């Protein structure tokens with residue numbers, strides 16, 4: 001008889017613990033304003049990403065199509081996986097001096113691990129991290145980017 | 161005809177045999193590409209043979225060609241749920257160079273590590289619930305983890321692969337909102353954590369499936385080198401934060417949660433207890449972060465003196481050991497990571513024998529395996 005009562009009380013206790021758990025889910029069911037679900041991609045416009053978020057390396061240009069990159073190659077040296085290739089070229093300045101400047105700053109987004117070391121070590125702060133995040137592409141070639149825009153040149157006053 | 165009938169009825173003549181089942185590499189409860197070759201008789205587990213290496217990425221070998229500033233970003237990818245604690249192993253480099261890091265850095269690192277521990281245990285909690293058939297927990301756990309990831313995103317610039325600790329300090333100073341956000345999170349999570357207990361801990365189905373299952377004795381825990389919450393649930397006091405304190409751990413008061421039973425349920429409870437402890441550690445530090453630099457002055461090219469260096473840190477899964485052999489150049493000669501997941505995994509065969517295959521899932525869940533940590 002005793003074991004029968006134990007059996008019944010076990011069942012009742014079991015049902016009780018299930019109800020305790022259901023109380024939590026019911027609480028959230030009836031207070032929908034506590035829910036945190038977001039409708040992506042519908043809310044794309046309203047999404048705010050932290051300003052330090054590391055999405056992609058970019059090189060900011062000012063309105064005269066000028067950047068701050070000297071082509072020193074320090075970012076290339078510091079990149080752990082060879083995502084950056086610096087191709088520099090020699091030019092002759094107006095004063096007749098020979099000078100090396102950046103030709104192409106090639107960035108392989110597909111290889112980048114977003115470690116921030118290139119941005120941190122760049123002596124002239126020429127590159128920054130952009131807050132982009134939708135990086136899916138149909139074609140792998142489109143992940144290789146040239147960061148300095150065509151026809152761009154170095155800003156005045158950048159220490160070389 | 162009569163003879164045939166006799167043969168069928170008499171069970172003595174039925175031949176049973178062991179058979180092999182591949183659990184994984186694509187099994188939802190292994191949480192990654194881990195393959196367990198399970199020898200079964202009916203539903204009873206006779207032997208579990210782990211086959212590792214499916215996502216071996218050669219991190220130890222890769223470090224040999226990287227500089228000491230570049231290595232931390234690879235450690236993010238070992239145990240990605242304890243990314244900050246793995247990064248924190250740069251303490252090894254700092255000790256080797258005898259660099260004194262600013263107090264501020266120590267505080268920031270410790271707070272970050274404890275936040276990371278909570279986030280990791282939250283994900284473990286929701287995955288454990290899901291493995292045992294409670295899908296609801298998965299949504300609740302991920303919802304709360306999101307708050308921590310947002311804090312990381314704001315200060316470290318990434319949500320999972322933080323790369324926040326570098327030799328000498330941290331990547332950025334803390335964000336101006338950091339302290340407020342952490343405090344808001346702690347306040348909120350203190351209300352939510354009891355809900356975890358209501359939802360899963362007390363649940364009769366969960367208790368029946370975890371109490372007394374897969375008992376790991378203290379001796380075995382030590383013999384197999386099971387560290388972290390899984391080892392402590394068996395009474396093996398192995399918390400590096402207590403025994404060899406680093407960063408700001410000497411300054412805080414906290415209890416090392418210990419158990420004696422060593423069963424699946426105790427391992428579960430212990431992680432919940434650790435979340436409370438982590439919150440109390442953060443509370444002790446968050447208001448007292450000293451002013452100062454966020455990084456010590458380091459040379460552009462870090463060269464370690466010749467010799468061997470070792471440092472242990474406590475990740476969410478146990479003890480991570482970093483062993484560096486340096487020949488005085490700018491790259492290490494050899495690096496070895498003693499990852500907690502690898503040692504913990506091999507205790508499973510010992511304790512799962514004789515239990516049902518469904519219990520094997522419960523045991524694995526409370527060992528909290530992260531596969532890249534095992535394979536690295």
Ligand code: SF4
Nearest residue numbers: 069070072073075122
């Ligand atoms: S981006 Fe910076 S580090 Fe890289 S080449 Fe240009 S100036 Fe040098």
Ligand code: SF4
Nearest residue numbers: 079112113115116118
């Ligand atoms: S973020 Fe890191 S991996 Fe990416 S390009 Fe810069 S240094 Fe290389």
